Amino acid sequence: MARITIDPITRIEGHLRIDCQVDGGKVTNAWSSGQMWRGIEKILEGRDPRDAWIYTQRICGVCTTVHAITSVRAVENALDMAVPVNAQFIRNMVIGAHGVHDHIVHFYHLGALDWVDIVSALEADPVAASNLAQSLSDWRYNSPQEMKAVQDKLKTFVSSGQLGIFANGYWGHPAMKLPPEVNLIAAAHYLQALDYQRIANKIVTVLGGKTPHVQNLAVGGVSNSINLDSQSVLNMERLMYVKTLIDQLEEFVTQAYLVDIAAVGAFYLDWAGHGKGVTNYLAAPDMPMDEMGTKFDMPGGYIPNGDIGQFEQITSFQDAMFRDSVKESSKHSWYENGSDPLHPFQGETNPKYTDWQEDGKYSWVKSPTYKDEPAQVGPLANVLTMFAAGDESTKKHLGFVIENAGAIAKTEIPLAALHSTLGRHAARAVRCAVMLDSLKRQWAALVENVATGDTETYRRPEFPKGEIQGFGFHEAPRGVLSHWAVIDNGKIKNYQCVVPSTWNAGPRNHKDQMGPYEASLVGNPVVDEARPLEVLRTVHSFDPCLACAIHMVDTESNEIVRVKAL
Amino acid sequence: MKRILVLGVGNVLLTDEGIGIHALELLQQHYRLPDDVEVIDGGTSGMDLLDQLADRDCVVLVDAVKTGDAPGTVVRLAGDALPAFFRSKISPHQLGLCDLLAMLQLRGEAPKELILHGMVPFSLETHLGLSAEAAARMPEFVERIADELRRLGAAPEPVTGERGFWTAAVA
Numbered sequence: 001m002a003r004i005t006i007d008p009i010t011r012i013e014g015h016l017r018i019d020c021q022v023d024g025g026k027v028t029n030a031w032s033s034g035q036m037w038r039g040i041e042k043i044l045e046g047r048d049p050r051d052a053w054i055y056t057q058r059i060c061g062v063c064t065t066v067h068a069i070t071s072v073r074a075v076e077n078a079l080d081m082a083v084p085v086n087a088q089f090i091r092n093m094v095i096g097a098h099g100v101h102d103h104i105v106h107f108y109h110l111g112a113l114d115w116v117d118i119v120s121a122l123e124a125d126p127v128a129a130s131n132l133a134q135s136l137s138d139w140r141y142n143s144p145q146e147m148k149a150v151q152d153k154l155k156t157f158v159s160s161g162q163l164g165i166f167a168n169g170y171w172g173h174p175a176m177k178l179p180p181e182v183n184l185i186a187a188a189h190y191l192q193a194l195d196y197q198r199i200a201n202k203i204v205t206v207l208g209g210k211t212p213h214v215q216n217l218a219v220g221g222v223s224n225s226i227n228l229d230s231q232s233v234l235n236m237e238r239l240m241y242v243k244t245l246i247d248q249l250e251e252f253v254t255q256a257y258l259v260d261i262a263a264v265g266a267f268y269l270d271w272a273g274h275g276k277g278v279t280n281y282l283a284a285p286d287m288p289m290d291e292m293g294t295k296f297d298m299p300g301g302y303i304p305n306g307d308i309g310q311f312e313q314i315t316s317f318q319d320a321m322f323r324d325s326v327k328e329s330s331k332h333s334w335y336e337n338g339s340d341p342l343h344p345f346q347g348e349t350n351p352k353y354t355d356w357q358e359d360g361k362y363s364w365v366k367s368p369t370y371k372d373e374p375a376q377v378g379p380l381a382n383v384l385t386m387f388a389a390g391d392e393s394t395k396k397h398l399g400f401v402i403e404n405a406g407a408i409a410k411t412e413i414p415l416a417a418l419h420s421t422l423g424r425h426a427a428r429a430v431r432c433a434v435m436l437d438s439l440k441r442q443w444a445a446l447v448e449n450v451a452t453g454d455t456e457t458y459r460r461p462e463f464p465k466g467e468i469q470g471f472g473f474h475e476a477p478r479g480v481l482s483h484w485a486v487i488d489n490g491k492i493k494n495y496q497c498v499v500p501s502t503w504n505a506g507p508r509n510h511k512d513q514m515g516p517y518e519a520s521l522v523g524n525p526v527v528d529e530a531r532p533l534e535v536l537r538t539v540h541s542f543d544p545c546l547a548c549a550i551h552m553v554d555t556e557s558n559e560i561v562r563v564k565a566l
Numbered sequence: 567m568k569r570i571l572v573l574g575v576g577n578v579l580l581t582d583e584g585i586g587i588h589a590l591e592l593l594q595q596h597y598r599l600p601d602d603v604e605v606i607d608g609g610t611s612g613m614d615l616l617d618q619l620a621d622r623d624c625v626v627l628v629d630a631v632k633t634g635d636a637p638g639t640v641v642r643l644a645g646d647a648l649p650a651f652f653r654s655k656i657s658p659h660q661l662g663l664c665d666l667l668a669m670l671q672l673r674g675e676a677p678k679e680l681i682l683h684g685m686v687p688f689s690l691e692t693h694l695g696l697s698a699e700a701a702a703r704m705p706e707f708v709e710r711i712a713d714e715l716r717r718l719g720a721a722p723e724p725v726t727g728e729r730g731f732w733t734a735a736v737a
Contacts, residue, residue: 040579043694051735055694058579058609105613109669157672194669198617212611 002529009539016505016544018517019358020535022526027535030514030521031358032505034365041349044495049075049487050219050461056483056497057213063545065098065204066476067483067497068217073293074483075219077317078470079463082291084456087221089446090234092287092297093242094207094214095474096439100249101200102477103379103432104257106543108186108193111425114537115264116178116186118154119171124180126151133185136263136404139255141192142185150188170533175525177267186264189256196252203245206238221458226450243443250436253429258397261429262404265422269409275421275538277520278374279306281381282503284322284482285314286475287438289445293317297438299389300382300475302370306419311388323471326482326498328366329510341369341510344484345469347496367506367515368498376516377479377503378542380418380427386434397433401426421520424541463490476500478543504542517542568602568623570720571677572711573615575608575629575663578732582687582700585707586628589683591730592708597722603715616666624679626714627663631684638688638703640710644681683711694735 007017021029040059044052053071057064069091076083126147133142170176178186201211207224208214216222225233265272280303287297294316301313302325314322329341336350354361367374375381386394405426406413417423466489473482479500486494506515514522517539524534572593578584587607594605608615619625633641670676685707688697696704712722 040692042692043579054731055579058577060610064609064611064614101613109613153672191673194616194673197613201614201617212609212614213607 004526004529004532004535006532006535009536009544016539017356018521018535018539019356020521020524020526020532022529025525025527027521027524027526030518031362032365032507032515032517033356033363034501034505041495041497044492047492049078049463049485049490049492052485052492052495053217053219059497060545063476063478063481063499064213065094065208066474066481068214069095070472070474070476070481070483070497071485072217072219073317073472073474074470074485075461075472075487076470077472078468078485078487079219079461081220081459081461083293084221084454084459085289085291085449086226086446086454086457088288088291088293089442089449090207090216090222090224090457092442093439093446094204094216095476096287096435096442097200097203097207097246099435099477100253100432100439101197101204103428103435104193104197104200104253106477107257107261107425107428108190109197111540111543112186112190112264114170114533114540115176115268116190117171117173117176117183118187119158120176120178120180121183121187122151122155122158122180124151124184126184129181129184129188132181133188136408137255137259139252139259141188147184147188150191151184153191154187170531170536173531173533174527175533175537178264179267182263182267186260189260192252192256196249199245199248203242206242206245207234218458220461221456224457226455226457228450239443239447246436246439246443250433250440253433253436254397257429258401258433259404261426262401263408265401265405265426266408268422269405269411269413269417271422271537272413272417272420274524274534275424275520275541276419277518277522278376278514278516279419280304280370280373280375281306281384282370282375282377282480283382283385284473284475284480287442288317297441298382298434298475299386299391300480301385301389302375303381303384303388304371304373306416308384308388311385313389317472322473325371326368327372328368328496328498328502330366331510331512332361332507333363333366334361335366341367344471344482344496344498345486345494347484347494349496363505363507365502365506367509368503369509372511374506374509374513374515374519375503377500378424378427379431379477379479380424381479382475383427383430383434384418391434393434393437394430397430398427401430421538421541428543463487465489467493478545479503499545501542501545505544517544568718568720569621570603570624570626570715570718571618571622572599572603572605572626572628572715573608573618574606575610575627577610579692579694581689581691581693581695582685582697583630583690584732585630585685585687585696585700588696588701588732589628589704589708589711591732592704593711593722595730595733596708596724597712598725599715599722600720603720603722612666615663616669619666619677620670620673620675622677624681624718625677626711626718627680627682628711629682629684630687631682633684633686635686637686638699639686640703640707641684641686642681642710642714643684644679648680648682681714683707683714695732 285296285300330337574586574590
C-alpha cells in the first residue's frame with residue numbers, strides 16, 4: 001500500500017494537489033485539494049454592477065471572456081432585461097470562438113502529452129506516418145514532407161537540451177502505447193494546432209475588440225456598432241473575414257481534431273473503462289437566440305445517474321429549477337461553515353484554514369451540489385445533455401468519433417464508453433465541432449437579422465431602488481459557470497461565482513460524498529507509483545482550471561510526486 | 567524599425583501581483599510612445615499571448631517577481647540570465663511564459679531580444695490596487711522601463727495624461 005501526493009499538478013491552470021491511496025496497483029481512495037484561496041468576489045462588493053464583468057474577467061487567465069459574459073448575464077437577469085438579438089449573436093460568436101480555441105489548446109498542448117510520447121516520435125518513419133494519416137483523413141498537412149519537417153524540428157529541439165514544454169512528460173512510461181508513427185502524426189498536429197488556436201483567437205479579437213481581455217461587453221448588450229457599409233465599425237468586410245476564419249477552423253477540427261481523438265482513443269480503449277466517477281451530469285444551455293434567453297442553439301440540462309432517459313432540460317435564463325438547485329458545502333473546505341450547505345445568494349466566504357486533514361478540511365475549493373447531489377460538469381456533461389435533447393450536430397460528430405475509433409480498433413464501441421477518462425477527451429472534441437456548427441449559425445443569424453435593417457446592439461440598463469438579485473450561467477469550456485449577484489440600490493451587495501472546476505475539483509460535500517475528480521480516480525491503475533501517469537490522465541481529462549489567483553513567477557516548475565509506503 | 571512589445575502581466579485583483587499592469591498604465595500616462603512600440607496588458611493569460619509574442623525584435627516583459635530579495639527590489643534580467651530564470655521559476659499557469667517561449671522557439675518565431683523588468687511585491691492580498699509601498703516606487707520603476715525604451719532607440723515623449731482605468735478604479 002502507498003500514498004501518492006502530487007503537488008502541484010502541472011499543465012493545468014492554478015494550483016491543485018491530488019492525494020491517492022494505492023493498493024495492489026489500483027487507486028483505492030483519493031482527495032482533491034485546491035491550494036489557492038479565491039474570495040476575489042469580495043472585491044466586487046459596493047461596486048457598480050455595470051462594471052462587474054471588467055473585474056470578473058481578471059479572475060482567471062484562461063477564462064477571461066467566460067467570466068465577463070456570465071457577469072453581464074447575471075446582472076441582466078437581476079434587471080429582467082431583454083437584450084437585443086444582435087448583441088446575443090455577437091456574444092455567442094465570441095464565446096463560441098473562445099471555446100473552440102480552448103478545446104484545441106487543451107487537447108493538443110496540454111492533455112495529449114499524457115498519451116502521446118514525443119520522444120518516441122523521433123523513431124517514426126515519416127513516410128509510414130504520412131501513409132497512415134492519409135488513410136484516416138483528407139487533412140491537407142499530412143504529407144511525408146510535413147512529417148519529416150516536424151521530426152527534424154523535434155530532433156533539433158530535443159537535442160538542444162531545452163525540453164521546455166515537453167520537460168514534464170513521462171516519456172517511455174509503460175502506459176504509453178502509441179506506435180512511433182501515431183506519435184509523430186500527433187506531434188505534427190500539435191504544431192499545426194498552434195496556428196489554428198490563433199485563428200480562433202482572431203475571431204475573438206475582431207468581435208471583442210481586444211484579446212486577452214474583450215472590451216465590447218456591456219450590461220444591456222455589446223458596444224459594437226453595426227453598419228454593413230461603414231469602414232469604422234462592424235461591417236460586411238469584417239463579417240466576411242470572420243466567416244473565412246470559421247471555415248478554416250472547421251477544416252482543422254473535422255479533419256484533424258476529430259480524427260486524431262478517434263485514432264488515439266482506439267489505441268487506449270482500456271481507458272474507456274477507467275475514470276467514470278460521478279455520473280450526475282449538469283450542463284447549461286447556451287447560444288441564446290432571442291432577447292430573453294428562452295431559445296438556445298445548444299441545449300443543456302441535468303442527467304442523474306448517467307441515465308439519459310431521465311434528462312431534465314434547463315429551458316431559459318430564468319430557469320427556476322436551476323436557480324433553486326445549486327448549493328455549496330464548506331464542510332471539507334477551509335471556510336467557516338455554520339449552516340451548510342448554502343445557496344449562492346446566501347453564500348459566505350470566510351476563510352478558516354486548518355491544515356490538510358483527510359477526514360476534515362483539506363481544500364480551498366467548496367463543494368457544490370445540484371439537487372443535493374454532486375454533479376460532473378464539462379464537455380462530457382454538455383455532449384450527453386445535447387445528445388439527450390436530440391441535437392443533430394451532436395449526434396453527427398459523436399457518431400463519427402465512435403465509429404472511427406471502433407473501425408481502427410476493430411470493435412464496436414457502446415455509448416456507455418463515454419462515462420470515462422477517454423470519454424471526456426472524446427466529448428471535448430465533439431463539443432468543439434458542435435460549437436463550430438453553432439458558430440456558423442450565429443454568423444448567419446446575425447447577417448440575416450442585420451439585413452432586415454435592425455442594427456440595435458445595446459439598451460441602457462436602469463437600476464431600481466432597493467434589493468434585487470439575479471443569476472447568469474454560461475456553458476464554458478470546462479462546464480457550467482454561474483454568477484450570482486445581489487444588488488442593493490444599484491450597488492453590488494453580494495457576488496458569488498460557482499466555477500466549473502469547483503463542481504469537478506470540489507472535495508467531499510456535506511454528506512461526505514466524493515467530488516468528481518476524487519470519485520473518478522478510484523479504481524485507476526497505477527503501474528509505477530513514483531511516476532503516476534495514470535492519475536494525471538484522469539485528472540487532466542477534466543481540463544482542470546483552478547480559477548487562477550496567482551500569476552507571479554514564484555513556484556518550482558517541476559511536478560513534485562511524493563510517494564509514502566504505508 | 568524594431569518591432570518592440572512591452573508586455574505587462576499579472577493579476578490586478580491581488581494587490582502587487584498587478585505591478586506589471588499598473589506600471590504599463592502609468593507608462594502610457596507619462597509618455598507618448600513611438601509607433602513601433604506596442605503595449606499590451608496581458609493580464610494572467612497564457613496561450614492567448616502566443617500571437618502577440620511571435621516575431622518581435624524585442625519584448626520587454628514587466629511583472630512581479632520573487633527573487634528572494636526584499637520587497638520593493640527592482641530587477642532587470644536579460645540575455646542568458648533570463649531563460650535560466652524562467653526554467654526554474656515559472657508560474658503555476660497551464661502554460662507559462664516559459665512554455666510560450668519554448669513553443670515560439672520550436673516554430674522559429676521567438677523574440678530576438680527579451681528583457682524582464684520586475685519588482686518584488688510587498689503584498690499579494692486579495693485587493694484591487696497596489697500597496698502604498700509599491701505605489702510609491704512606481705514612478706521610479708516606470709522610469710526604468712522608459713530608459714529601456716530609450717536604450718532600444720524608441721524614445722518615449724513625455725506627456726501629462728489622464729488617469730488610467732485601473733488607477734481610477736482604485737480611487
